[in-house]
Amino acid sequence: MEYSLISHSRYARSFNPVKKKLVLLAIMLFLWVYMAYSCVGYCSTMPRMMVDYRVKETQTAGKRTDNSGVDLMSKLLSKPQGWVDLETDYDEPPIRTASRDLLNNEVEIDQTEDWDEIRGEQKSPDQSPMSSFSNGSGSKKLPQAIIIGVKKGGTRALLEFLRVHPDIRAVGAEPHFFDRNYDNGLDWYRDLMPKTLEGQITMEKTPSYFVTREAPARISAMSRDTKLIVVVRDPVTRAISDYTQTLSKKPDIPTFESLTFKNRTTGLIDISWSAIQIGIYDHQHLQNWH
Numbered sequence: 126m127e128y129s130l131i132s133h134s135r136y137a138r139s140f141n142p143v144k145k146k147l148v149l150l151a152i153m154l155f156l157w158v159y160m161a162y163s164c165v166g167y168c169s170t171m172p173r174m175m176v177d178y179r180v181k182e183t184q185t186a187g188k189r190t191d192n193s194g195v196d197l198m199s200k201l202l203s204k205p206q207g208w209v210d211l212e213t214d215y216d217e218p219p220i221r222t223a224s225r226d227l228l229n230n231e232v233e234i235d236q237t238e239d240w241d242e243i244r245g246e247q248k249s250p251d252q253s254p255m256s257s258f259s260n261g262s263g264s265k266k267l268p269q270a271i272i273i274g275v276k277k278g279g280t281r282a283l284l285e286f287l288r289v290h291p292d293i294r295a296v297g298a299e300p301h302f303f304d305r306n307y308d309n310g311l312d313w314y315r316d317l318m319p320k321t322l323e324g325q326i327t328m329e330k331t332p333s334y335f336v337t338r339e340a341p342a343r344i345s346a347m348s349r350d351t352k353l354i355v356v357v358r359d360p361v362t363r364a365i366s367d368y369t370q371t372l373s374k375k376p377d378i379p380t381f382e383s384l385t386f387k388n389r390t391t392g393l394i395d396i397s398w399s400a401i402q403i404g405i406y407d408h409q410h411l412q413n414w415h
């Protein structure tokens with residue numbers, strides 16, 4: 126009995142109300158830290174949730190009223206559909222021979238720019254929200270969807286919008302595989318692509334494919350299921366945008382007006398000038414893709 130009294134008084138002394146509260150607080154703090162730590166680890170393995178939130182945020186900020194973006198996305202993510210056989214009635218004409226490229230060396234200017242971009246991209250890692258998630262794993266695949274044009278149609282903006290989606294991975298630079306680098310082979314092309322996980326779509330954009338006569342057959346030879354996206358823009362503003370880009374690199378080129386008109390008095394337009402020719406969408410280029 127005495128023993129139990131002593132032990133009781135010791136117990137009472139060591140667990141007075143203040144100490145009790147302190148012990149409880151310490152336990153709660155420990156549990157809170159533990160839960161917070163576990164949650165951080167768990168959330169980092171759930172990129173889909175994170176990016177879905179970002180997309181929602183963008184849509185709210187932009188107050189989207191149409192669902193064209195959603196339509197495009199669902200088409201991209203849908204199962205491949207068959208497409209018209211391009212090879213059967215395809216005859217191979219020379220590449221852009223009739224065009225007067227924006228003062229002859231436009232192609233060289235563009236190529237330098239593109240390869241600078243590619244080198245830049247390889248040096249600095251992809252800054253997309255999914256980069257940390259998918260850079261290390263997955264495998265490189267040939268693109269299942271390509272933005273083929275048109276130059277100055279807003280193709281860069283479209284690709285950047287699309288690649289915000291967690292299931293789309295895109296190469297930032299323009300590979301120019303189906304026009305300038307076809308001889309490098311498909312392995313070279315595949316190697317430019319970012320790694321993708323199962324179910325993700327690989328994309329690229331090279332607007333000059335649209336005006337390259339060989340491109341349809343070449344893309345079809347790679348895969349008939351490749352989805353092709355074309356953005357068109359008013360041909361006049363497109364031509365001005367094209368000209369402005371060249372002018373920024375070569376300030377001494379002739380005026381837009383003098384390049385556009387063969388005869389200013391009669392209003393005869395020089396359709397051999399590439400800035401004009403690219404904008405003749407249907408008659409000059411689109412028929413190559415049927």
Ligand SMILES: Nc1ncnc2c1ncn2[C@@H]1O[C@H](COP(=O)(O)OS(=O)(=O)O)[C@@H](OP(=O)(O)O)[C@H]1O
Pocket residue numbers: 275276277278279280281282332362366367369
């Ligand atoms: N969302 C949207 N809507 C309309 N227009 C847009 C959009 N985003 C970009 N742009 C304009 O598109 C022009 C650049 O096009 P591209 O990215 O296709 O250029 S490029 O071919 O890759 O050089 C360039 O046109 P200009 O400014 O007239 O030169 C961009 O301003």
